[in-house]
Amino acid sequence: MLPAAAVFHFPWEINTDVVKDGASIRTFGRLTDYLPEESKAILTSHHASVQHQVSIQTSFVEPFDPIIGAQYIVLGEIEKSEDHGEAIVRARVFNCVDGVDVALLQKAVNEQRAFFMERNDEASAQ
Amino acid sequence: MSSDQDAAEDEPPSLLWGLDPVFSAYARLYVKDLLQMRESRQVPGVYFYKSHPLYQVDVLGTVVYRRERDDFYCYGVDDGTGVISCLCWKEEKWQNHGDSGKTAGGPAGGGFNIEEQLRKLQEAQRSSTVLEIGDLLRVRGCLKTSREQREIQTSLFYKVNDPVMSVQISWMLEMPQLYRDCYDKPFHIPSNELSAGSTELSGFQSVLCQSVPILKEFLKEKEVIRFRPYDVEYLLHPLFQQPAPSTSAQQELDSVQSIIPAQIRNLLKETLKILQEEGEIFRKVLSQDEVYNVTEHDKDLLAAICDILREDCKREKYAEKGCHELHILSSVRQRYSRNLSREALDVALKHLECNSDIISTADAHYTVL
Numbered sequence: 001m002l003p004a005a006a007v008f009h010f011p012w013e014i015n016t017d018v019v020k021d022g023a024s025i026r027t028f029g030r031l032t033d034y035l036p037e038e039s040k041a042i043l044t045s046h047h048a049s050v051q052h053q054v055s056i057q058t059s060f061v062e063p064f065d066p067i068i069g070a071q072y073i074v075l076g077e078i079e080k081s082e083d084h085g086e087a088i089v090r091a092r093v094f095n096c097v098d099g100v101d102v103a104l105l106q107k108a109v110n111e112q113r114a115f116f117m118e119r120n121d122e123a124s125a126q
Numbered sequence: 127m128s129s130d131q132d133a134a135e136d137e138p139p140s141l142l143w144g145l146d147p148v149f150s151a152y153a154r155l156y157v158k159d160l161l162q163m164r165e166s167r168q169v170p171g172v173y174f175y176k177s178h179p180l181y182q183v184d185v186l187g188t189v190v191y192r193r194e195r196d197d198f199y200c201y202g203v204d205d206g207t208g209v210i211s212c213l214c215w216k217e218e219k220w221q222n223h224g225d226s227g228k229t230a231g232g233p234a235g236g237g238f239n240i241e242e243q244l245r246k247l248q249e250a251q252r253s254s255t256v257l258e259i260g261d262l263l264r265v266r267g268c269l270k271t272s273r274e275q276r277e278i279q280t281s282l283f284y285k286v287n288d289p290v291m292s293v294q295i296s297w298m299l300e301m302p303q304l305y306r307d308c309y310d311k312p313f314h315i316p317s318n319e320l321s322a323g324s325t326e327l328s329g330f331q332s333v334l335c336q337s338v339p340i341l342k343e344f345l346k347e348k349e350v351i352r353f354r355p356y357d358v359e360y361l362l363h364p365l366f367q368q369p370a371p372s373t374s375a376q377q378e379l380d381s382v383q384s385i386i387p388a389q390i391r392n393l394l395k396e397t398l399k400i401l402q403e404e405g406e407i408f409r410k411v412l413s414q415d416e417v418y419n420v421t422e423h424d425k426d427l428l429a430a431i432c433d434i435l436r437e438d439c440k441r442e443k444y445a446e447k448g449c450h451e452l453h454i455l456s457s458v459r460q461r462y463s464r465n466l467s468r469e470a471l472d473v474a475l476k477h478l479e480c481n482s483d484i485i486s487t488a489d490a491h492y493t494v495l
Binding site: 002003004005006007008026061073075092093094095096097098099100101104105107108109111112114115116 | 157158188190191202204205206207208209210211259260289290291292294295298299301302305306
């Protein structure tokens with residue numbers, strides 16, 4: 001069976017209510033920490049002068065060659081534990097994309113969102 | 127559901143689909159739309175995005191699912207809006223080369239080995255058709271529905287090397303623009319295609335509709351056997367004089383001379399073309415001298431057909447059923463004129479049958495008593 005579509009989300013949205021438990025998402029960030037014994041990686045990014053961290057469960061994509069400090073793109077499912085809001089992304093795809101133009105990528109994601117928003121508005125208006 | 131039905135009724139007739147440029151292009155749509163588009167009621171395998179009919183698509187996305195079969199790979203491709211399975215055939219030549227490559231790939235000295243280089247090149251080509259989960263895939267192919275599931279039967283696919291996501295980003299930026307400029311704009315069938323409007327072309331068409339019967343009538347009435355175009359050109363002059371209100375003979379002559387003669391000649395050319403297509407006239411020999419024979423009045427042609435039938439119907443092969451039209455055609459072409467068209471033969475046979483010179487026995491078979 002085909003998995004659900006992984007929708008683009010910014011790292012600063014992962015820990016908000018925008019992203020629900022179990023959702024398939026893709027996001028990006030700089031790999032700042034990797035704990036092989038726990039199969040856990042941390043992606044870090046900055047937005048509006050706040051640092052955001054996303055925890056990644058990497059057991060599905062191991063072994064991989066971790067490059068600390070490089071930009072990564074992750075695609076997987078969100079797991080939110082009930083007691084505290086910390087979300088974990090169970091990665092299905094974990095690609096190094098170091099050198100990516102993050103600003104342009106954000107623009108592309110926003111353009112796509114704006115397009116679908118516009119379309120939904122039109123559809124509901126009819 | 128009702129809106130679905132309404133939409134299906136709006137479906138333009140399939141005859142006009144080709145006028146929409148989207149139809150003959152590989153449509154670059156979001157996977158979400160590929161999965162939700164409705165299928166045409168007239169032709170299965172054709173889908174409608176809004177009013178655009180299409181069947182070929184172009185998709186770029188991440189491979190999130192992979193299954194290998196004997197002769198194809200099935201990849202699930204995720205573009206961030208949906209996941210669709212893509213059926214990618216394995217190329218036979220790679221399967222063969224996989225074996226021969228190993229045997230021929232021995233150590234070959236230090237020099238430049240062209241076979242070795244070729245093998246490397248093929249290996250590089252082959253590797254771009256075998257993907258793993260997480261790779262970026264670009265596919266073009268036909269959208270199909272099999273077992274209630276949409277899938278792409280790829281005609282072209284390759285792994286995209288996109289280390290810094292530049293291809294994906296530019297694709298994402300392009301898509302909304304494409305939708306706004308093209309796919310979301312309704313396709314309007316040009317009105318003159320639906321009903322001949324008052325354009326210049328249809329003006330010519332209407333004159334043509336008049337000129338064909340005029341010429342036919344003339345050929346029939348005067349029992350013309352053969353003619354050259356300039357013999358009948360004057361017949362078409364009245365068609366270009368309608369707007370002239372004054373009808374003095376002198377003025378008429380003037381106006382004829384003032385018309386662009388090319389226009390009349392063009393009309394005559396088209397008229398003769400139609401008459402030839404209908405088989406009313408034909409050219410016995412193709413030469414500089416443009417002579418047209420009138421099929422029904424060409425005594426030699428009619429006699430030749432009767433002769434052929436009389437001779438061949440004696441043969442045992444044709445005795446019972448008569449000769450087939452195509453047999454007559456090839457005989458007449460040998461004996462009388464190589465340029466005789468099938469349409470002209472039809473006209474001649476009908477004429478002979480009307481005069482009871484020949485009899486049709488079965489479908490397209492003729493005999494003579």
